[in-house]
Amino acid sequence: xxxxRVQRPGGAGYALVRDTEQGLVAQLIDGVPFGNFTxxxxxxxxxxxxxLAPVIPTKxxxxxxxxxxxxxxxxxxxxGEPMVGAKLPTAVxxxxxxxxxxxxxxxxxxxxxxxxxxxxxxRHVPPDQAGAHIAGYTCxxxxxxxxxxxxxxxxxxxxxxxxxxxxxxxxxxxxxxxxGVRLQCRVNGDTRQDGTTADLVFGVAELVSFCxxxxxxxxxxxxxxxxxxxxxxxxxxxxxxVDIDGLGTLANSVQAEAG
Numbered sequence: 001x002x003x004x005r006v007q008r009p010g011g012a013g014y015a016l017v018r019d020t021e022q023g024l025v026a027q028l029i030d031g032v033p034f035g036n037f038t039x040x041x042x043x044x045x046x047x048x049x050x051x052l053a054p055v056i057p058t059k060x061x062x063x064x065x066x067x068x069x070x071x072x073x074x075x076x077x078x079x080g081e082p083m084v085g086a087k088l089p090t091a092v093x094x095x096x097x098x099x100x101x102x103x104x105x106x107x108x109x110x111x112x113x114x115x116x117x118x119x120x121x122x123r124h125v126p127p128d129q130a131g132a133h134i135a136g137y138t139c140x141x142x143x144x145x146x147x148x149x150x151x152x153x154x155x156x157x158x159x160x161x162x163x164x165x166x167x168x169x170x171x172x173x174x175x176x177x178x179x180g181v182r183l184q185c186r187v188n189g190d191t192r193q194d195g196t197t198a199d200l201v202f203g204v205a206e207l208v209s210f211c212x213x214x215x216x217x218x219x220x221x222x223x224x225x226x227x228x229x230x231x232x233x234x235x236x237x238x239x240x241x242v243d244i245d246g247l248g249t250l251a252n253s254v255q256a257e258a259g
Contacts, residue, residue: 003033003136004170005094007050017046017170033171034119034135034219053094054138054171055117055220060087061211062113062142062159066201066226073229082202082210085155087142087224091165095250100163100257101236105145110234111227112185112193112242115140116204117171122217130208133217136173139242139250141166141185142224143234166242167222168250175246177204177225186241187234195228 002017004026014033015026024046031037064083065071071078093099101108119135142159143166149158159165175181180198184191202210207223217223234240236256243249 001173002170003029003054003173004046004049005052005054007052012052015049023047033173051095051169053092053167055167055222056092057089057220057222058218059215060089060092060165060222060224061085061215062087062155062224063202063207063226064155067195067199067228068201069195069199069229070227070231073231078201082207084211085159087165088156088160090162091160092222093163093166093252095166095168096252097166098163098253098255099141099143099166099234099240100161100255101234102145102161102257105148105158107145107147108234109144109146109231110185110187110192110240111142111144111231112183112195113140113142113224113227114177114181114183114197114204114244115167116208116223116225118208118217118221118223119219121219122208122212125209125212127205127209130205130212133208133212134204135219136171137175137177137244137247138167138171139169139183139244139247140222140224141240141242141250141252142227144231146233165222166250166252169248172247175244181245181247183228183242183244185230186243187232187238192232193228193230195230197225199228200225
């Protein structure tokens with residue numbers, strides 16, 4: 001199933017995204033994907049619906065160097081255990097929102113990633129039970145100010161700017177990353193990254209379990225699983241697309257912020 005978070009007249013809500021003979025439609029639901037919900041009779045063509053970030057998490061955890069080819073391009077070793085950092089929740093934006101280039105950085109990079117969305121409270125979860133705590137998956141762009149990352153020696157500022165965590169277009173419950181899901185990043189139509197989740201150093205279940213040993217994962221929390229090789233700069237006026245098989249395409253424009 002696919003759940004989109006959409007703009008409604010009274011505020012944000014959720015809708016089921018369905019395939020029909022006329023194309024994709026959004027059917028509003030009462031409730032949330034993480035609990036009980038009922039379908040309504042309110043249906044609209046998807047192109048007429050404003051899509052929002054699939055969730056507003058309490059935390060966004062991220063995993064560094066989780067593809068060997070990316071570790072190599074960064075001249076770094078593969079870690080012996082997951083290397084976990086975090087983005088600020090205020091970094092989250094949705095499909096078609098602009099990525100803002102901050103005046104403090106001269107080198108902002110795209111990083112296409114598979115995002116795990118937590119569906120149920122998880123604490124000290126063993127890997128073989130991790131799936132029961134996953135609501136689904138979505139596309140993510142772990143936007144990073146690479147020069148600030150190098151200058152600061154850690155990730156918080158470099159990855160924490162507002163708009164530096166685009167998510168979308170929706171939450172999908174049926175994708176299976178263990179089957180080797182292809183993920184790509186395109187900038188202005190040119191493919192920059194092209195990888196597969198079959199190459200994850202640490203798989204999704206292991207990552208959820210690892211993170212749950214030090215943090216309570218709550219419904220709607222997000223775990224970014226790492227990026228394959230090909231990360232590179234984005235500039236004012238660019239259009240960035242993260243495409244993951246079975247999940248659709250997350251597209252965002254890039255705009256320089258006033259400094």
